[in-house]
Amino acid sequence: MASEFELAELAARGDVGAFQAIWNAHRAAIYRFACWMLRDPAAAEDVTQECFLVLLQRPGRFDPARASLRTLLLAIARNQCSIRRRKAQLETGLADEGADLPAPELATAQLASAECAAILNAAIANLPPLQREALFLFEYEGLSLEDAAAVAGTDTGTLKSRLYRGRQRLKRELSWLAKEGF
Amino acid sequence: MEHDSEIQALIRQWVAPDASPGMNDRMLARFHARRRPFWKRRIELRVSIPTLVPAAALLLLLAWGAWSGWQSAARSSFRERMGGFEPVAAPQLRTSARVTSPEVRP
Numbered sequence: 176m177a178s179e180f181e182l183a184e185l186a187a188r189g190d191v192g193a194f195q196a197i198w199n200a201h202r203a204a205i206y207r208f209a210c211w212m213l214r215d216p217a218a219a220e221d222v223t224q225e226c227f228l229v230l231l232q233r234p235g236r237f238d239p240a241r242a243s244l245r246t247l248l249l250a251i252a253r254n255q256c257s258i259r260r261r262k263a264q265l266e267t268g269l270a271d272e273g274a275d276l277p278a279p280e281l282a283t284a285q286l287a288s289a290e291c292a293a294i295l296n297a298a299i300a301n302l303p304p305l306q307r308e309a310l311f312l313f314e315y316e317g318l319s320l321e322d323a324a325a326v327a328g329t330d331t332g333t334l335k336s337r338l339y340r341g342r343q344r345l346k347r348e349l350s351w352l353a354k355e356g357f
Numbered sequence: 358m359e360h361d362s363e364i365q366a367l368i369r370q371w372v373a374p375d376a377s378p379g380m381n382d383r384m385l386a387r388f389h390a391r392r393r394p395f396w397k398r399r400i401e402l403r404v405s406i407p408t409l410v411p412a413a414a415l416l417l418l419l420a421w422g423a424w425s426g427w428q429s430a431a432r433s434s435f436r437e438r439m440g441g442f443e444p445v446a447a448p449q450l451r452t453s454a455r456v457t458s459p460e461v462r463p
Contacts, residue, residue: 194388198381206380210373220376224384231391295371314365342364349367 179244180237187234198227201245204316205252211311212256214300218263222255229255242325246318249326253308260304298348306341309334 177185177193179200185193205226209219229251230237237247299307305327312323313334324334 191385191388195385198384202380202384206376207373211371216374216376219373220380220383223376223380224387227384228387228391231388291370292372295367299368299371310364310368314360315368315371342361345364345367 178239180239183230183234183237183244187231194227194231197230197244201248202227204245205248208249208252208308208311208316209256211299211315212253212304212308213259214296218259222252222259225255226251242322246322246326249312249316249318250328253326253328294349298345301348302341302344306337306344309337310341310345313338 177196179197182193182197186197202223206219206223209222210216213219213222226248230248237244242250302310308327309323312318312326313320316323318326320331320334324331327334327337329337
């Protein structure tokens with residue numbers, strides 16, 4: 176069985192089978208990440224496709240010794256999302272703002288309702304983009320700290336800080352939204 | 358750093374909206390569109406031009422434009438100063454054969 180490196184090389188040379196193997200293995204994760212960051216399924220689809228096209232144009236960017244193919248694709252997706260966000264001015268920037276207020280006790284029982292998904296979506300949407308991406312990469316996607324930091328283009332210390340602040344803020348948002356009966 | 362199990366469990370409840378059914382087909386269409394025929398890839402030639410070369414060419418072009426503009430301005434101002442006088446491009450010499458003085462006659 177061909178390695179991902181070989182598949183990427185073959186796909187770049189026009190091998191449909193190799194491309195489909197890579198596409199099928201990673202498209203869902205890339206699409207999820209783009210949806211999480213952009214909150215727009217149509218834009219997320221575009222970003223997902225762009226990521227794979229970038230890989231096809233420059234397969235040399237993939238170095239298995241440095242990172243896995245998924246890590247590289249997520250890093251490309253992150254850049255694409257940032258470009259889109261800047262263009263659309265959906266966000267005011269990638270500012271890692273958000274005061275570190277103490278997190279209240281999380282009322283998980285209140286979240287076990289039909290409104291849970293809506294509350295969760297709203298809470299995620301209120302997170303600053305850098306904290307949002309850190310939570311997705313580490314907690315949702317289950318990447319290691321090193322890989323998540325590589326995708327986010329930062330060091331592990333900064334990523335830990337974003338994770339801490341993101342968790343605090345998410346708990347606060349969830350608690351507030353649940354209390355308000357969102 | 359440990360995962361926060363409570364947050365992780367909550368976050369993992371999030372489900373991305375379904376992608377549109379045509380996404381795979383669109384991706385494949387884009388994949389095929391970027392593929393070029395074998396012969397095209399074979400004869401493809403790339404020439405790298407350093408940035409300095411077009412920059413120098415642009416500067417030369419600007420300098421030439423400025424110089425020729427200055428030249429034509431100088432020419433028209435010379436004509437104005439001459440009050441409409443145009444020098445003859447190929448002057449022709451004309452000699453007169455009328456000699457009236459008898460002393461000079463041989």
